[in-house]
Every structure is written in structure tokens, then in C-alpha cells.
Amino acid sequence: MPQVSMTVNGRAVSGEVEGRTLLVEFLREGLRLTGTHVGCDTSQCGACAVHVDGKLVKACTAFAAELDGAEVTTIEGMAGADGSLSAVQQAFQDYHGLQCGFCTPGMVMAGAALLEENPRPSEADVRQYLEGNICRCTGYHNIVKAIMAASGQEVEPVAAE
Amino acid sequence: MPKDTGIGASTKRREDVRFLTGKGRYTDDIDVRGQAHVVFLRSDVAHARIGGIDTSEAEAMPGVIRVFTGRDFEGVGGLPCGWQITDRHGQPMQEPAHPVLAQGKVRHVGDPIAAVVAETRQQARDAAEAIMPDLEELPAVIDMKAALAEDAPKVHDDLTSNLCYDWGFVEENKAATDEAFAEAAHVTTLELVNNRLIANPMEPRVAVGDFNAATGDHTLYTTSQNPHVIRLLMGAFVLGIPEHKLRVVAPDVGGGFGTKIFHYAEEAFCTFAAKALGRPVKWTSSRSEAFMSDAHGRDHVTKIELALDAQNNFTALRTETYANMGAYLSTFAPSVPTWLHGTLMAGNYRTPLVYVNVKAVFTNTVPVDAYRGAGRPEATFQLERVIDLAARELGVDPIALRRQNFITEFPYQTPVAVEYDTGDYEGTMKVLEEKADLAGFAARRKESEAKGKMRGLGVNCYIEACGIAPSKLVGQLGARAGLYESATVRVNATGGITVMTGSHSHGQGHETSFAQVVADMIGLPEDMVEIEHGDTANTPMGMGTYGSRSLAVGGSAMVRATEKIVAKAKKIAAHLMEASEGDIELKDGTFTVAGTDKEVAWGDVTLAAYVPHNYPLEEIEPGLEETAFYDPNNFTYPAGAYACEVEVDPETGQVTVERFTAADDFGNVVNPMIVEGQVHGGLAQGIGQALLESCAYDEEGQLLSASYMDYAMPRAHDLPMFTVDSSSRTPCTHNPLGVKGCGEAGAIGSPPSVVNAVIDALHSGGHRVGHIDMPLTPARVWAAMNGAVPNMGAAQPAARTDATTEARSVGGPATRT
Numbered sequence: 001m002p003q004v005s006m007t008v009n010g011r012a013v014s015g016e017v018e019g020r021t022l023l024v025e026f027l028r029e030g031l032r033l034t035g036t037h038v039g040c041d042t043s044q045c046g047a048c049a050v051h052v053d054g055k056l057v058k059a060c061t062a063f064a065a066e067l068d069g070a071e072v073t074t075i076e077g078m079a080g081a082d083g084s085l086s087a088v089q090q091a092f093q094d095y096h097g098l099q100c101g102f103c104t105p106g107m108v109m110a111g112a113a114l115l116e117e118n119p120r121p122s123e124a125d126v127r128q129y130l131e132g133n134i135c136r137c138t139g140y141h142n143i144v145k146a147i148m149a150a151s152g153q154e155v156e157p158v159a160a161e
Numbered sequence: 162m163p164k165d166t167g168i169g170a171s172t173k174r175r176e177d178v179r180f181l182t183g184k185g186r187y188t189d190d191i192d193v194r195g196q197a198h199v200v201f202l203r204s205d206v207a208h209a210r211i212g213g214i215d216t217s218e219a220e221a222m223p224g225v226i227r228v229f230t231g232r233d234f235e236g237v238g239g240l241p242c243g244w245q246i247t248d249r250h251g252q253p254m255q256e257p258a259h260p261v262l263a264q265g266k267v268r269h270v271g272d273p274i275a276a277v278v279a280e281t282r283q284q285a286r287d288a289a290e291a292i293m294p295d296l297e298e299l300p301a302v303i304d305m306k307a308a309l310a311e312d313a314p315k316v317h318d319d320l321t322s323n324l325c326y327d328w329g330f331v332e333e334n335k336a337a338t339d340e341a342f343a344e345a346a347h348v349t350t351l352e353l354v355n356n357r358l359i360a361n362p363m364e365p366r367v368a369v370g371d372f373n374a375a376t377g378d379h380t381l382y383t384t385s386q387n388p389h390v391i392r393l394l395m396g397a398f399v400l401g402i403p404e405h406k407l408r409v410v411a412p413d414v415g416g417g418f419g420t421k422i423f424h425y426a427e428e429a430f431c432t433f434a435a436k437a438l439g440r441p442v443k444w445t446s447s448r449s450e451a452f453m454s455d456a457h458g459r460d461h462v463t464k465i466e467l468a469l470d471a472q473n474n475f476t477a478l479r480t481e482t483y484a485n486m487g488a489y490l491s492t493f494a495p496s497v498p499t500w501l502h503g504t505l506m507a508g509n510y511r512t513p514l515v516y517v518n519v520k521a522v523f524t525n526t527v528p529v530d531a532y533r534g535a536g537r538p539e540a541t542f543q544l545e546r547v548i549d550l551a552a553r554e555l556g557v558d559p560i561a562l563r564r565q566n567f568i569t570e571f572p573y574q575t576p577v578a579v580e581y582d583t584g585d586y587e588g589t590m591k592v593l594e595e596k597a598d599l600a601g602f603a604a605r606r607k608e609s610e611a612k613g614k615m616r617g618l619g620v621n622c623y624i625e626a627c628g629i630a631p632s633k634l635v636g637q638l639g640a641r642a643g644l645y646e647s648a649t650v651r652v653n654a655t656g657g658i659t660v661m662t663g664s665h666s667h668g669q670g671h672e673t674s675f676a677q678v679v680a681d682m683i684g685l686p687e688d689m690v691e692i693e694h695g696d697t698a699n700t701p702m703g704m705g706t707y708g709s710r711s712l713a714v715g716g717s718a719m720v721r722a723t724e725k726i727v728a729k730a731k732k733i734a735a736h737l738m739e740a741s742e743g744d745i746e747l748k749d750g751t752f753t754v755a756g757t758d759k760e761v762a763w764g765d766v767t768l769a770a771y772v773p774h775n776y777p778l779e780e781i782e783p784g785l786e787e788t789a790f791y792d793p794n795n796f797t798y799p800a801g802a803y804a805c806e807v808e809v810d811p812e813t814g815q816v817t818v819e820r821f822t823a824a825d826d827f828g829n830v831v832n833p834m835i836v837e838g839q840v841h842g843g844l845a846q847g848i849g850q851a852l853l854e855s856c857a858y859d860e861e862g863q864l865l866s867a868s869y870m871d872y873a874m875p876r877a878h879d880l881p882m883f884t885v886d887s888s889s890r891t892p893c894t895h896n897p898l899g900v901k902g903c904g905e906a907g908a909i910g911s912p913p914s915v916v917n918a919v920i921d922a923l924h925s926g927g928h929r930v931g932h933i934d935m936p937l938t939p940a941r942v943w944a945a946m947n948g949a950v951p952n953m954g955a956a957q958p959a960a961r962t963d964a965t966t967e968a969r970s971v972g973g974p975a976t977r978t
Contacts, residue, residue, distance in 0.1 A: 037189075074183065075181075098181065099669070099842065103363045139846075161170070161171075
């Protein structure tokens with residue numbers, strides 16, 4: 001079986017993989033990084049999105065063996081070393097951008113990637129960028145709000161009494 | 162100042178931190194040491210007799226531990242149905258067996274034929290492909306009306322027909338209803354389809370079975386909304402395991418929407434196989450498997466008629482519905498088109514006579530059961546569509562017609578068994594008119610027209626029966642379970658509180674909102690209260706989360722248990738302060754003696770309870786832990802009014818939702834932020850049903866919409882920002898929190914307003930279309946505009962095979978207005 005080495009969340013890792021082992025399987029089963037989720041088998045839902053060499057990638061679309069030497073960041077690598085949430089993570093909590101939490105890792109990775117490419121996206125930009133990420137709980141309303149808030153733009157406050 | 166803690170505060174969710182950092186613990190994240198993996202071989206045909214199953218090649222493959230078939234389950238019970246319907250003639254419904262693995266026949270694409278357990282999932286998958294079942298294909302029945310034909314192939318050979326039941330409600334009102342129709346000044350008739358949907362929580366189902374041979378203890382980890390229900394159903398009816406030897410754990414669950422209520426074959430299989438093999442056994446559903454094995458939702462074909470007098474008062478309502486059960490009866494399937502549907506047909510209106518007829522039909526399709534709203538969306542859709550059509554036929558304003566017929570006095574006994582405790586439909590409609598800026602619609606329509614688009618406005622009301630359910634009542638209606646809820650409140654020695662609830666959170670935020678309630682009742686910081694759920698080992702027997710019941714029923718149990726805690730704590734405080742119990746007051750976590758400056762802190766009282774050195778042991782026991790079971794004495798009745806504005810492209814038929822406004826009355830609200838989020842999600846599912854989603858079979862019973870490539874899930878760019886308001890409040894009169902439930906409203910209330918809006922847009926463009934069946938895809942809208950028959954490749958068979966319905970559904974002459 002091929003041996004693969006990569007950097008995941010800043011840590012050098014390596015392991016044996018079958019040729020057919022997907023990156024998401026290597027992360028979840030090989031490295032026990034279970035924050036990256038599998039929501040479909042047709043590369044549609046985006047729950048497994050991670051960053052590979054700084055680019056947003058669905059971890060079900062790449063074989064682990066292809067990624068020898070790659071730099072991978074997963075949801076587990078998004079918070080600060082002291083546990084402080086990143087701007088996107090914090091905004092998701094502040095604006096209730098998650099409910100069941102299953103699509104959330106992919107949404108956070110997508111939101112962070114978007115803000116790298118486009119630091120002040122419009123609502124339409126955010127909705128377009130999330131094309132590859134499905135959420136069944138939130139109706140996207142608060143996800144869009146959270147990503148815009150994380151970019152420093154003014155958004156409606158959360159509902160209150 | 163917005164409230165910042167307790168009931169009414171938009172407290173940020175404590176569960177978010179683990180989900181946002183990848184530290185959630187979903188069932189697929191659980192690996193039990195030594196586990197093997199199972200992969201199911203599923204039928205790829207809709208209906209076939211199983212000759213034999215050659216498993217020899219698979220058994221010889223690397224890593225394979227054992228291959229199971231239906232034979233291995235001959236001594237095991239089938240999957241039970243939890244609700245028995247009695248038909249119009251007093252007879253019980255036809256109830257087929259539902260084996261864990263198929264026996265004799267397969268009855269839908271996805272029916273499990275065999276199960277391969279191997280060391281790895283990949284090995285199991287490889288071996289499953291090597292199994293050779295000898296399947297003699299049989300003609301399949303997919304269309305419901307065809308399934309009821311005299312000579313139709315039978316899904317179950319041992320039943321007399323494919324009719325599960327023929328239900329009439331209220332049967333005694335039938336003659337009077339028919340008479341009212343004969344005397345009506347106007348009758349509006351509409352035939353429509355409530356399209357079959359797939360719930361699609363983003364987390365696919367997972368089950369891990371474990372067995373300890375030394376103790377005889379079974380454990381099942383599963384993606385469930387109600388672990389206690391699974392324990393009872395699987396233990397008592399399928400595998401014969403008593404509850405005290407079976408633990409069911411539903412940890413973090415990634416959404417449910419109804420489809421994770423039910424007891425599924427894979428749960429029973431993993432529990433059974435773990436004992437048989439002496440190995441933990443894990444199953445993780447792929448999404449493709451989920452499409453053909455998760456219970457589906459909706460799938461009704463309905464004819465509805467509304468009778469009005471000369472002053473446009475509703476005088477009677479009559480419906481005939483065909484409801485698809487699929488190939489087997491899923492756990493609560495029979496209740497959905499009956500008691501969760503017929504009882505809502507009065508809607509928000511004073512219609513004195515209602516008669517509902519439902520024919521539930523077996524077909525060679527995946528079983529159909531409750532999906533977000535369950536029966537109530539089907540009731541709301543047909544009622545609010547026929548009212549809109551009536552308004553158009555009569556040339557009156559659709560909002561005015563609704564208003565004129567609103568129920569205005571409460572409590573209100575409907576002609577369909579339920580009694581609404583409270584509501585203010587006029588008040589909610591006024592909120593809607595303001596928040597949706599209905600006055601500005603004409604100007605917005607002009608703007609759209611200037612861009613070459615047709616703009617439409619659709620409005621509807623809804624009511625739902627939630628807080629499921631009064632046990633005595635539902636028992637009379639055929640439920641084979643009680644529907645109370647439970648909570649144990651455990652106060653620790655140093656004052657912190659653990660609440661163990663029978664409810665289950667799979668996205669609803671109970672860990673936050675339930676803590677707000679208990680903290681508020683005692684006057685403590687919310688972080689002193691922890692909510693435990695999802696494990697039968699540490700929660701009292703409870704019925705779980707569905708039917709917008711968690712806060713109304715589970716929250717009420719928690720309030721009752723907390724009241725018992727407070728009562729006992731006051732006794733202890735009275736002893737400590739040498740005062741009379743009746744003079745003790747509790748505020749902000751401090752006990753005081755009325756009229757004095759004596760006080761004792763919460764923590765001193767809780768410590769005394771567990772270190773009872775100075776304690777009235779002769780009067781009360783030490784400790785501070787109470788359990789309550791709460792059985793509601795009525796349903797709750799959330800209600801509201803929704804408005805949708807769409808633009809339709811006259812060239813392509815493409816519909817875009819430009820504005821959507823929801824005005825809801827949920828009674829009291831514990832966490833407004835969470836409530837708003839629940840409505841958003843429901844709206845997305847309702848708009849998805851109206852415009853995008855359709856579970857489609859072909860005539861042979863092949864599932865055409867079997868992946869996210871074919872089943873159109875709403876995506877971010879399909880939806881607008883929503884305007885959501887729950888300021889209209891008539892608190893529930895019969896539960897201690899005055900709450901009604903908010904989880905299903907959006908999905909129940911939104912489809913009719915979307916369709917009403919599209920029809921309105923088409924009329925504004927001169928297209929006199931009466932109705933279009935959901936989903937309103939560009940193809941269907943374009944065809945309706947152009948008087949054509951659309952390519953129904955993605956249509957529901959029920960809609961497709963009946964030429965009359967077909968013609969009507971695309972705006973043929975029958976419903977042209």
C-alpha cells in the first residue's frame with residue numbers, strides 16, 4: 001500500500017493508504033480527525049470541505065495518495081492555539097449560523113476561503129460561493145449573515161425580546 | 162434593553178463551540194474497539210420474488226466474517242408499527258409483516274436482501290457486490306390509484322388488496338356535509354398533489370451494535386430523535402431484549418426532520434449481529450443508501466371541495482385523499498394522513514362541516530412516514546390553495562375572504578375533534594400586512610414588470626396541532642404508545658444542576674434553551690445548569706423530539722420537576738432559618754423569610770441536602786433530585802400568516818422568491834434567536850417543496866431522484882433573506898410555560914403562499930392558470946403558461962398517470978379561472 005505524508009493542521013503526519021482511500025477517509029479514520037464530515041457520496045454537499053494548500057477542496061474528491069506533501073487544514077485547525085474561535089467560527093455562534101452542526105465544518109471552511117478571496121463579499125457573493133455546501137437546518141439566512149459579519153460588515157442583530 | 166439571561170433571552174448556544182471546532186460526537190465518530198462493518202445488499206428492482214441467494218463467493222472473500230440473509234431472521238420479530246387506524250367500517254387497517262432482511266420477496270428498490278459483515282467497510286462493500294440473489298421480477302405498483310385496481314399486483318400476497326385503510330372523518334358528518342354542498346351558492350374544487358419528499362438531514366443514518374457476553378448487556382449507538390422509543394420497539398417487538406439489558410445512545414445527531422424518529426432495520430441488524438458474532442458491528446449509510454432506505458415524506462393526491470354561501474362564508478369542506486404508505490408501514494406512518502391531517506382541516510376558519518376521506522395505499526416504493534410537519538403541511542396546502550382559488554373564482558380579495566371566515570373566539574371546538582385553546586388570527590394577519598409591506602406590493606410589481614418579469618403575491622394562514630400529545634386521547638385514536646415526556650432534575654451538593662430530559666436535541670438547541678428555563682426558575686446563572694439527553698442509561702423514559710413537542714411537553718416536565726425541587730429546597734431553607742415554610746421566598750438564587758432580613762443562599766441549601774447535619778431528617782429525605790412525567794391535556798396550536806412574493810420569468814418559467822415574510826404566534830418564547838432559526842429552516846424546506854424538491858419514481862419503481870445530482874436540495878442562492886416575526890403571542894393556556902412549539906411552522910406554512918404567489922404572477926401576465934403541482938419547476942410553469950403538457954420526467958407517478966389530474970395540474974381547462 002502507498003505511504004503518504006502530509007501536514008495536517010500544522011502537524012506532520014503519515015500513514016499507509018489504499019489507492020482508493022479518499023482524503024476524507026484518511027482524515028477521519030486514519031488520523032481520527034472526525035470534525036470533517038461525510039454527508040453524501042456524489043461530492044455535492046460540502047460537509048467534508050477542507051483547505052488543501054490554501055484552497056477550498058471537498059475531501060471526498062481527492063485520494064489521500066495524491067496529496068503527498070500537501071498542507072491540509074481541517075476544522076480542528078481553525079481555532080487559535082488557546083482555543084479562541086476564528087472570526088468566522090465566532091460569527092457563526094454570534095449569529096446562530098448553525099443548528100445540528102453537521103454541515104458546519106464545511107460551511108466554516110468555505111466561509112473562511114471566501115473571505116480570503118473576497119474580503120468584503122456582498123450577500124449575493126456569499127450565496128453564490130456556498131453553491132457547493134448544503135445545509136438542511138438554517139435556510140442559509142444566518143450562515144450568510146455570519147459570513148458577512150465575519151468580514152466586518154454591518155448585519156441585522158439577532159432577534160431579541 | 163433586551164433580556165440577557167433566562168426565559169426570553171437570545172442566549173448564544175453552548176453546543177456551538179464543539180460543533181464549530183470539530184469536537185462534536187456524532188454516531189459515525191464512534192468506533193468501538195474490535196468493531197466489524199456491515200454493508201447491505203439492497204434490491205435494485207421494485208418487486209421480485211427471491212428464489213435463492215448465493216452467498217458462497219462473498220463468504221470466501223478477504224475479511225468477510227459472515228453473510229446474513231432473511232433466513233437468519235426467521236425467529237426474530239418484524240419491525241413494528243406504532244399506530245393502528247380503524248377504517249370507516251370499524252375494521253382495523255391491513256398491517257403487513259416487515260422483516261429485518263427481506264423474506265420471500267423484495268418490495269421496493271432499497272429493500273435489504275443480505276448483509277455482509279467484514280473486517281473493514283471496503284471489504285464488506287466488495288463482498289456485497291459478489292452476492293448473487295436469484296430475483297424473479299414481478300410487476301410493480303407505483304401509482305396509488307392503479308394499485309387499488311381489482312387486478313393490480315399485490316405488494317403483500319397475504320393481504321386482501323393494496324388498500325391499507327379507507328378512513329372517514331368525521332364519518333357521522335358525511336351526510337350533513339354532502340347536504341351543505343348541495344345547498345351551496347358556490348363550490349370550488351381543486352385536485353392537487355402533495356409531492357413526495359426526502360427529509361435529507363445532512364447526517365446520514367448510522368448504527369453501532371455492541372454486546373457484552375459476560376453481562377448480557379446490549380448497547381446500540383444510533384442516529385435517533387428518540388432513543389427510548391427505539392429501545393422499547395426494538396427490545397420488546399423485534400429482538401426480545403428487556404429494557405434493562407439494552408442501552409440506546411443517540412449522541413450528537415445531525416438533523417432529523419422526522420426521518421430519524423422511526424425504528425429501522427439496520428438498528429435491529431447491528432444489535433442482533435453484535436451478539437451473533439461476538440463483535441461490535443457498525444453500519445454507516447451512504448447518501449445513496451439514505452435516499453432508498455430513509456422513510457420518505459408527504460405523497461398525497463387529493464381532491465378538495467369548498468362550499469360557500471352567497472355571502473362567501475365557508476359552509477362545508479370535503480376532501481378525498483390517496484396517501485402513499487410505500488411498501489411497508491413505517492413506525493408512525495398510518496397516523497400521518499389521518500389524525501395529523503384530518504384534524505387540521507378546519508384550519509383557521511369557522512367551517513361548520515368537514516368531511517375527510519383518506520385511502521392509504523401500499524405501493525412498491527420506500528415507506529412513507531412523518532417529515533417535518535407530517536400531515537399538517539398536507540392539510541394546510543390543500544386548504545389554503547382551495548381558498549385562494551375560491552377567492553379568484555369569486556373575484557374577491559384572498560386576504561379578505563380568509564378574514565371573513567376567521568375563528569375569533571376561543572376556546573374553539575372544531576368539527577374535526579380538536580379544540581383550539583387560544584389564538585388571534587386577525588392579530589397575526591395584521592402583523593403580516595405590516596412586516597411584509599403588503600401596501601407596497603403594487604409598486605414592487607410595477608418595478609418587476611419594468612424588468613420584464615411577472616410578479617405575484619401569495620398569502621396564506623396555517624394552524625398546526627403540536628405539543629404531541631395527550632396520551633389518553635391518542636390512545637383512543639389508535640396510538641400504541643403514550644406521548645408524555647419526562648425530566649429528572651438533579652441538584653448537586655454545591656448547587657450546580659444536571660437536567661436529564663427524555664427530549665432529544667438534534668439541532669434545536671435544547672442544551673441552551675432548556676438551561677435558560679431552569680436557571681430562570683431558580684434565579685441562577687445559566688451555566689450552572691447542564692442538560693443531558695440522548696442516552697437511555699441516564700435519562701428517564703421519554704418519547705423524544707418530534708411534532709414540535711420538546712419545549713411544550715419536555716419543557717413542561719422539566720418545569721414540574723424543578724417546581725418539586727424548589728418546594729423541597731424551601732422546606733430545607735425554612736429549617737435552616739428556623740422559619741415557617743410558607744414564609745420562604747426564592748429570588749435570584751437566594752431564599753429569604755418574608756418580612757425579615759434573614760436569607761440563605763442556594764448553595765447552602767443544596768449542601769445541607771447532601772450533608773444533612775443540620776436537616777429535618779424526620780420530615781424529609783436527604784438529597785435534592787426530582788423526576789416529573791408530564792402528559793399534556795391538549796395539543797398546542799401554533800398559527801400564523803405567511804406572505805411570499807415571487808418573480809416569474811415569462812421566457813423560461815423560472816420562479817425566484819423575492820420576499821418571504823412569516824408572522825407566527827408561538828405563544829411565549831424562551832430563546833428568540835433559536836425560534837427565528839427554526840422558522841428559517843422550516844421555510845427553506847417549505848420553499849424547497851414548492852419550487853425544487855421531488856422524489857420521483859419511474860413506472861417500474863426505479864428511484865430517479867436518488868442522489869443530490871437529481872434531488873434538488875435548496876441551496877443558498879435559491880433563497881432570499883427572510884423576514885420573521887413572532888411578536889403576535891397568545892400563550893398556550895394549558896402548559897406551564899405558555900409555549901406552543903415552533904419547529905415545524907415554517908415547513909407547514911410556506912408551500913401554499915409560494916404557489917399562490919406564482920399563480921398570482923401568471924394571472925398578472927394574462928395566464929389564467931388555476932393550479933400547478935409542486936414543485937413549480939421552470940418546465941411546469943412554462944408549460945402552464947403556454948397551455949402545454951410539460952415533460953414530467955421528474956414528476957410523481959401519481960400525478961403523471963391520471964390524464965385528468967395531469968391536465969388540471971398544468972392549468973388545463975378544468976381549473977382555468
